[in-house]
Amino acid sequence: MSPGLTLLGLDLRGRRVVAVGGGPVSARRVLDLAEDGAQVSVVAPELCPDLAAAVARRQVGWVPRPYAGPGDLAGAWLVHTATGQDRVDDRVAHDAAGSRIFCVRAGAPARGTARVPARGRVATQDGPLQVAVHAGGDPRRSVTARDAVLTHLGSGSVDLRARRPRRTGWVALVGAGPGDEQLVTARASALLAQADVVVTDRLVPRGLLARLPADVRVVDVGKTSGSHPVPQHEINQILVEEARAGRAVVRLKGGDPYVLGRGGEERLACEAAGVEVEVVPGISSAVAVPAAAGIPVTHRGLARGYTVVTGHDELPALPTGGDHTLVVLMGVATLRRTAALLVEHGRSPAMPVAVVESGCTPQQRVTVGTLADIADRAEAVGVASPAVVVVGDVVRLSHARTGAGTMPAGVLDLGGEVALGVRPSLRVGAVA
Ligand SMILES: C[S@@+](CC[C@H](N)C(=O)[O-])C[C@H]1O[C@@H](n2cnc3c(N)ncnc32)[C@H](O)[C@@H]1O
CATH class of the missing domain: 3.30.160 (Double Stranded RNA Binding Domain)
Incomplete structure (x- = not known):
């Protein structure tokens, strides 16, 4: 068995390190060492492009000649040699040992006195x-x-919270994605594993909360349709107060914090109070929920743009063709009025519409119709929030066209060519 190594953390900040050799192996190590704060001097007649760039930006020094002997190593705390010539590397390692300087010998680590870990x-x-x-x-x-x-x-499965008391806390506004735990970012998982307090919305995957350690406090400020249990200014206040008390606060929000999620207001409130805040994007339901129903918001030959809206004020100003997809969030209660307004302002009554409820969850349900009849169809099956309404020709690509029951004959009738995006006859209307 090979002898064990003593694993240490070296503080090389401001300390001289000599790297002999100017090739790519040397470059990787030199750049790492320079990033750690070491004062690296490279001894080599020529440099590879990465090292030449580091020298040009004065990140490392350069002695432009071959290794000349122990004098080159004077004052170094660490030596790295990777010249590609065994004889030279052995000589450097030998000289370093003679001066009691640890030496990494890249080509044959066992012949040096230090090794670089992964x-x-x-x-x-x-x-x-x-x-x-x-x-x-x-x-x-x-x-x-x-x-x-x-x-x-x-992965978020390890409790990485600091064990030392913090003087100042922090807030992370974290997007929890559209409803499926698998659609949460790695950064979101990592931050959840560090949280002391999680301030959560209604539409976040419950499994994320279920695996938090028992001592993590969960504050549910979730809004249900039509009721606002915790007003926004109070949510802002909770975030600021928890962070000021030295706690690590994750504000977990459905989808993306900046898409109709008031994440901007929460960030500004934290910044105004001098609280450190990070924003972690999430996968927005505006795109992911249609996708989960087989509807791409853009598709070559069907739609080149899309708009995400909630209310009615903006509807008259939108392009009216089926090749500009309209995605409506929080639109269940107002579906009938939305459909009527769109027809009133130039969209065809025959334009396809899909309502995707509880997208990206096992409860997902898709109801398809046209602007003329979607409100009746939705009412008939008892469509409920949360749901994303999609209006436009892309609805023809929905998985629902191969399912049963909820779609009208003809609406989802697609030529194979259209799915490939090459039927120009469907390209109607202007695209913003
Ligand atoms: C307050 S908005 C928040 C949007 C969120 N920030 C995002 O990027 O997805 C809430 C609306 O998003 C939509 N929504 C969010 N998650 C959904 C899901 N899993 N299925 C269907 N609609 C969803 C619904 O229209 C719901 O009323």
Whole structure:
């Protein structure tokens, strides 16, 4: 068995490191060391493009000649040699040992006195968490192990909250996606694993909350249709007060925080109070819920643009052709009026419409009709919020056309060519 290595964290900030060799192997290490704050000097007659660029931006120094002996290593805390010539690398390692300077000998690590581990980091709100793996001289195995550890740490299943009391807390406005836990970003999972308090909306995947540690406080400020249990200014106040008390606060919001989610107001409130705030985008229901029903909001030959709306005021100003998709959020209660207004302002009564309820969840249901009859169809099956209403020719691509029951004959009748986006006859009206 090979002897063990002593794993240490070196503080090389402001300390001299000498790298002998100007090729790509040297470049990778030199750039890492420079990023860690070391004062790196490269000794090499020529430099690869990455090192030349680092020298040009004065990130590292350069002695433009071959290695000349122990004098080149004077004052160094660490030496790295990767010249591609065994004889030279051995000589550097030998000179470094003679001066009691640790030396990484890249081509033959066992002939040096220090080795570089497979390294990685997870960004946490309380600072980076670093990982280093040595696997007994098997670098590929080290990399595999490092990646596995990083994946695990970033998965959100590990409680990464700081154990030292914080003086100042923080807020992260996190998009929770459209309803399926699998559609949550890695950053969202990582931040949830660091939260002391989660301030949540109604439309977030419940499984995300279920796996929080028992001591994480969940504050539900969810709005149900027609009722606003916690007014926005109080939500802002909760975020600021919790963070000021030194807590790590995740504000978990359905979809994307900035799409009809009042995320901008919450961010501004935190900033105005001097609270550190990060915004993590989420997959918005405006695009993902139609997609879950097989409806792309744009499709070559069918639609080149889309608009997301909630209310009625903006409807008259929108393009009227079926090739501009209209996505209506929070539109169930006003569906009849929306359909009537769209026809009044130039859309065809025969234009296809889909209402997708509880998209991206096991309860997803799609009801399809036309502007002329969608309100009756929705009423007949008891369509309920949350739902996304999609208006335009792209509805013809819906999975519902292969299902049963809820679609009118003819509306979803698609030529194969249209699915491929090449039937120009369907391109009607202007596209904004
Ligand atoms: C207040 S808006 C928030 C939108 C959110 N920020 C986003 O980007 O998806 C809430 C509306 O989004 C839509 N919505 C959100 N999740 C949905 C889902 N899983 N299925 C259908 N509609 C959904 C509904 O129209 C609902 O009324």
